[in-house]
Amino acid sequence: MTFVVNRKNVFILLGIFIVLNVQFSFSQICPIIPSPATYKEFNESLLIEKTVIVDSTGLSENLKNQLKEIAFSYHKMEIKFSSNESQLKFKKLVNVIENSYSINVSNDITISYSSDASCFYAFHSFMQLINSDSEGYSLKKCFVKDYPKFQWRGLHLDVSRHFFTVEEVKRYIDLMSMYKFNTFHWHLTDDQGWRIEIKQFPKLTEIGAWRDSTVENHYTTKPRTYKKERYGGFYTQEQIKEVVAYAASKYITIVPEIEMPGHSRAALAAYPEYSCTGKELCVEGLWGVFDDIFCSKDETISFLQKILDEVALLFPGEFIHIGGDEAPKKRWKECEKCQNVINTNNLKDEHELQSYFIQKMDKYLASKGKKLIGWDEILEGGLSQNAAVMSWRGFDGGIEAAKQEHYVVMSPGSHCYFDHYQGKKNEPLAIGGYTPLEKAYEFNPIPPDLDEKYHSYILGGQANLWTEYIADFKKLEYMTYPRAIALSQTLWSIEKPDYNTFKYILSNNHFKYLEAKKVNFSKTAFLPEVEWKRSKGGLKFRINASKESGQIELSYSRNEILINDYSKTGNNTNVTFAPNSWIQVKRPKKGITNHHYYIKTTENSSSSHFIINATHALGLPIKYITEPSPNYNGGDLTLVDGQFGSLPWKGNEWIGFNKNKIQIELDLGKKMSNFQVFVRFLSDENSWIYFPNDVKIVLDDAFELVNPKIELNDNQQIKTFSFQLSKKTQKVKLVIDSIMLIPSGLPGEGNIPWTFIDEIQILR
Numbered sequence: 001m002t003f004v005v006n007r008k009n010v011f012i013l014l015g016i017f018i019v020l021n022v023q024f025s026f027s028q029i030c031p032i033i034p035s036p037a038t039y040k041e042f043n044e045s046l047l048i049e050k051t052v053i054v055d056s057t058g059l060s061e062n063l064k065n066q067l068k069e070i071a072f073s074y075h076k077m078e079i080k081f082s083s084n085e086s087q088l089k090f091k092k093l094v095n096v097i098e099n100s101y102s103i104n105v106s107n108d109i110t111i112s113y114s115s116d117a118s119c120f121y122a123f124h125s126f127m128q129l130i131n132s133d134s135e136g137y138s139l140k141k142c143f144v145k146d147y148p149k150f151q152w153r154g155l156h157l158d159v160s161r162h163f164f165t166v167e168e169v170k171r172y173i174d175l176m177s178m179y180k181f182n183t184f185h186w187h188l189t190d191d192q193g194w195r196i197e198i199k200q201f202p203k204l205t206e207i208g209a210w211r212d213s214t215v216e217n218h219y220t221t222k223p224r225t226y227k228k229e230r231y232g233g234f235y236t237q238e239q240i241k242e243v244v245a246y247a248a249s250k251y252i253t254i255v256p257e258i259e260m261p262g263h264s265r266a267a268l269a270a271y272p273e274y275s276c277t278g279k280e281l282c283v284e285g286l287w288g289v290f291d292d293i294f295c296s297k298d299e300t301i302s303f304l305q306k307i308l309d310e311v312a313l314l315f316p317g318e319f320i321h322i323g324g325d326e327a328p329k330k331r332w333k334e335c336e337k338c339q340n341v342i343n344t345n346n347l348k349d350e351h352e353l354q355s356y357f358i359q360k361m362d363k364y365l366a367s368k369g370k371k372l373i374g375w376d377e378i379l380e381g382g383l384s385q386n387a388a389v390m391s392w393r394g395f396d397g398g399i400e401a402a403k404q405e406h407y408v409v410m411s412p413g414s415h416c417y418f419d420h421y422q423g424k425k426n427e428p429l430a431i432g433g434y435t436p437l438e439k440a441y442e443f444n445p446i447p448p449d450l451d452e453k454y455h456s457y458i459l460g461g462q463a464n465l466w467t468e469y470i471a472d473f474k475k476l477e478y479m480t481y482p483r484a485i486a487l488s489q490t491l492w493s494i495e496k497p498d499y500n501t502f503k504y505i506l507s508n509n510h511f512k513y514l515e516a517k518k519v520n521f522s523k524t525a526f527l528p529e530v531e532w533k534r535s536k537g538g539l540k541f542r543i544n545a546s547k548e549s550g551q552i553e554l555s556y557s558r559n560e561i562l563i564n565d566y567s568k569t570g571n572n573t574n575v576t577f578a579p580n581s582w583i584q585v586k587r588p589k590k591g592i593t594n595h596h597y598y599i600k601t602t603e604n605s606s607s608s609h610f611i612i613n614a615t616h617a618l619g620l621p622i623k624y625i626t627e628p629s630p631n632y633n634g635g636d637l638t639l640v641d642g643q644f645g646s647l648p649w650k651g652n653e654w655i656g657f658n659k660n661k662i663q664i665e666l667d668l669g670k671k672m673s674n675f676q677v678f679v680r681f682l683s684d685e686n687s688w689i690y691f692p693n694d695v696k697i698v699l700d701d702a703f704e705l706v707n708p709k710i711e712l713n714d715n716q717q718i719k720t721f722s723f724q725l726s727k728k729t730q731k732v733k734l735v736i737d738s739i740m741l742i743p744s745g746l747p748g749e750g751n752i753p754w755t756f757i758d759e760i761q762i763l764r
């Protein structure tokens with residue numbers, strides 16, 4: 001901003017201890033996650049030895065190996081198989097609910113199971129009942145009865161954007177198995193790398209598995225820079241078989257994904273003859289959606305079917321994922337061969353052509369005894385006969401498919417994209433979005449308004465781990481856990497406890513298992529939360545600590561920036577805060593005051609920091625004459641909370657509109673004259689977010705025709721419109737016109753652009 005400033009820094013530092021008094025009064029809380037259908041606990045405990053004697057009658061060799069491995073990984077316990085003096089017995093059940101099991105702990109332990117998988121699940125549950133301390137091992141006498149709610153309990157992993165080794169993929173699968181996931185969706189191909197050996201087409205991995213450069217920082221950062229280093233890797237068919245067998249040993253089925261017709265740049269770099277133009281292409285080093293996709297001509301269909309032949313032989317599961325998402329139709333529109341396919345098959349347009357393409361794959365897979373699943377774009381142009389749909393752009397695609405009596409896996413971005421941020425501050429770089437633990441916990445794959453007769457088409461749900469910003473396994477664990485554990489509750493538990501109880505079980509019982517396995521899980525959801533409210537003279541906040549964060553130490557400093565006034569600087573007084581109290585932040589009479597707050601916790605040694613840039617707009621009432629999109633509406637305090645929407649942008653920090661005309665009104669509380677209004681806008685063309693065309697101001701009811709001063713920040717992603725106003729007014733209305741439609745040649749062409757705003761400041 002360019003106003004004339006006289007900066008006087010005033011620095012005061014206060015150390016304040018907010019003493020916590022968090023009490024938990026949970027009883028009969030089952031420590032098992034995902035929570036079982038039935039849990040009854042008795043008062044007595046049963047002691048067990050470090051070496052448990054197990055009667056393994058009826059157990060497969062695999063189960064016996066798994067039992068040993070599981071016991072060691074949770075508690076460093078040993079297992080000895082013997083039918084004499086055994087403390088743990090197994091009993092096979094027949095004619096019971098699929099994958100159900102029970103655990104009976106009295107003077108000894110009996111696990112009853114209906115399938116090998118359910119025996120495996122039961123043993124994980126059993127381990128989670130055991131307490132270990134210096135006295136030894138014990139568990140409460142209890143009865144557990146359990147079975148899964150959904151049959152598709154999935155986690156996905158993108159190994160194209162970043163490659164993960166066989167050992168890392170196995171560890172990912174092993175961690176999934178602790179929480180009763182049964183489906184691993186392996187995203188093996190994309191624009192940035194082809195990762196599966198195909199014997200008939202060796203160039204797919206010789207060329208397609210390697211890129212020459214990778215974009216650095218966030219892809220929206222300007223100017224873009226690249227790390228110019230060869231990057232890549234792939235799995236041989238032998239390695240794929242090894243991973244498939246490993247997953248099977250943990251009762252997990254792998255669904256391989258071979259992307260088509262879009263996200264195919266790596267394949268086309270190897271075999272450009274299967275694109276529309278035939279031009280040479282590189283394996284992409286940038287993230288995004290690209291125009292060059294597989295051509296729909298017969299030769300490409302045949303090429304892809306030959307690839308699917310090999311894939312079908314490697315993966316014994318029934319589903320093969322063919323992608324189908326984000327396939328721009330630009331090349332198909334310009335391609336003579338594609339237009340020929342449209343004409344000879346009497347197709348209406350390129351969407352029907354995509355549907356034709358998917359149908360070819362669907363029929364082919366069906367002839368091999370496999371089922372096709374694809375992202376929800378496969379609904380466009382008509383859903384192929386046997387296709388199942390993975391709904392990622394919200395729930396609507398899944399609802400539509402279920403109504404057409406097709407199977408559905410729900411994986412909406414809002415709840416299931418674990419590449420999104422999980423916290424508001426101090427998180428490692430992510431693609432964007434905001435999916436905290438609580439949001440993941442709220443997920444329900446059955447939409448409330450879906451007629452019950454279609455519920456059986458919802459196979460379950462899945463979280464997706466796209467790895468543009470996840471370059472190593474430690475970060476992958478951080479992004480996945482504990483959100484995947486929250487998801488396991490939704491997918492397995494017949495009835496899950498409330499979120500606070502879940503958090504209690506997680507931190508009390510499960511963090512230690514994750515620590516024992518050296519999982520780099522996130523504790524973001526256990527950091528103190530800052531709660532905001534408007535107050536009379538501005539706003540107030542308080543810090544809601546949790547048991548896991550321990551005591552909170554809050555320090556504070558401030559500096560002031562004044563405009564046109566050199567006389568009234570400083571004048572600070574020391575402030576002390578009582579425990580858990582609301583902390584007031586006042587609108588300054590003149591200029592801007594920057595309040596810095598530093599939060600430290602004693603238990604998990606986290607620290608965070610935020611600044612409130614207080615101006616006269618702080619906490620003012622806002623009226624949205626135009627409603628923001630519910631997806632990008634962090635509440636009407638967002639625009640006047642003194643905190644700038646940051647970059648890379650997060651959905652909760654910016655208010656987003658998908659309209660051409662936007663009107664927002666501020667009430668100054670009293671008549672004022674001679675002040676400046678500043679409004680900040682975001683641009684991120686890849687997300688269809690564009691700067692507005694025009695911003696005007698209406699004061700009370702008359703347009704104040706002042707031309708805004710427009711400033712672009714250094715990386716050209718933020719534009720600030722500022723207005724110098726002189727008339728007396730109480731209401732300030734912003735009238736914002738976006739560009740009508742996104743011009744051709746730009747991302748999202750032909751659509752209404754998004755307008756993102758944060759923050760509004762008023763300076764006197």
Ligand code: ACM
Nearest residue numbers: 325326375392466
């Ligand atoms: C997707 O996230 N493009 C399926």
Ligand code: ZN
Nearest residue numbers: 276295335338
């Ligand atoms: Zn073509």
